[in-house]
Amino acid sequence: MAFVLTLAVLLSVTGCAELITVTSPQRYVNVTVGGSLLLQCSFISTTKETTNLVVMWNFVEKSSSSLKQIYYSQADQDVVPPEYKGRLSLPPSHGTGGNVSIGISNMQTADSGLYTCEVRNSPDIGGKTEASIVVQVLEPPSAPFCAVHGDVAVGHLVTLTCHSEKGSPPPTYTWVRLDQARARQPIMARVTPTGILEIRNISEFKFGEYQCTSTNAMGTSTCMVELSQEAEDGVIAGAVIGALLGCLLIALVVWFIAHQVKKHRYAAVKTPAAEMKGSSRPPPATSAVSMEMSSPSHDSTHGDDDEARA
CATH class of the missing domain: 2.60.40.10 (Immunoglobulins)
Structure with missing residues (x-):
């Protein structure tokens, strides 16, 4: 690495090196949530040829360390990630006079972080190729x-x-x-x-x-x-009333169960007693009447026999 830097310095002194310088007038930028932001960046190159010009904008979120590329351009072909389409735009002066600025609309708190503009223009082999901007999206506190x-x-x-x-x-x-x-x-x-x-x-x-x-x-x-202690007393009173109602409900359930058990026991005892009482009753009156009716016919038969013997 030291050798490359030394070579670049020597070549620049002799006029054989191509150098590039990327700058931005912004270092810290604040924007309100929902607002739009213009990220300014430009470059100066010792070579006039820009056929191989490459422009990149990278973003590192404030709450993360991962790098995300939000814009890439090479040979006048622009690439924008899907999540930034409709939000990222190029100013009218983009591409002229070394201007490589971009605009972002509808800024959200997740857009707070570090934005880096990087420019490569071969055959440039040295110089300052990056410029960074710290962006903070401001939002008033929500109702606590x-x-x-x-x-x-x-x-x-x-x-x-x-x-x-x-x-x-x-x-x-x-x-x-x-x-x-x-x-x-x-x-x-x-x-x-x-x-x-x-x-x-x-x-x-x-x-x-x-x-x-x-x-x-x-x-x-x-x-x-x-x-206030009154509010706490109200909570305690509510808890006591709830406990009393719960005890009352339990007592009613126990009483109902005991009543049903007693009722079934009484029915079980009463049924055998009724059967025993029915079996000890005297014969029906119809049996006695039939016996009395059969006795006279028996006596008349014997009388007829006596008359025959006479």
Whole structure:
């Protein structure tokens, strides 16, 4: 590598080397979310021939280290990835006077990162072939979500959380307590960079309405939460009532089952007793009548026999 650089310097001194210089007037650029951005880049070459000119724009996302090519041009043939079609455009002056700038529309927070313009123009063998631009897409914080965690009772630890899903740069969070006159009162407690407020050994003087403010360079957004022992008492009362109703339901089920068992036992005992009572009854009256009716006919038969003997 040192040999190549030394050779390039020697050739440039003797007038036999072709050098290229790529520059950009931009180093850091901010753009609002949804806006458009012109990434400026140009080159100067000691050779006038641009038949073999190659232009590349590469992008490294802020939250990633992988390189992505978003534009490639060689011999006046442009290549744009599918995800950038309709968003990436070339300015009218592109290709003239060494201008190789590009434009990108509908910028999103995922478009924040490092953009590099690279130009190759053979027979150039040395020089500065790249220029980089840092882009940050700005977005105001979204409405934060506030929540209460812990046992809201005197002497306990209570944690308040606040978080915005969106916001670039990442928002910072501040908490204040609002008194009865809606005046903002400072809080003597630790607030983490992620919006967590810890209130240790809470007292009645710390009950009330709390407001969280999410802030970045693009704006602010707030949310509020009520911290009161009455709300906790209501939760406890609801839990007690629910437990009592559950016990009552269990008692009703047990009573119903016991009643059904008792009913079946009574029916099982009553059936054999009824059968035994039916078997001990006297013969029906019709049997006695038939016997009485049969006796006279027997006596009359004997009378006829006596008369015959006489």
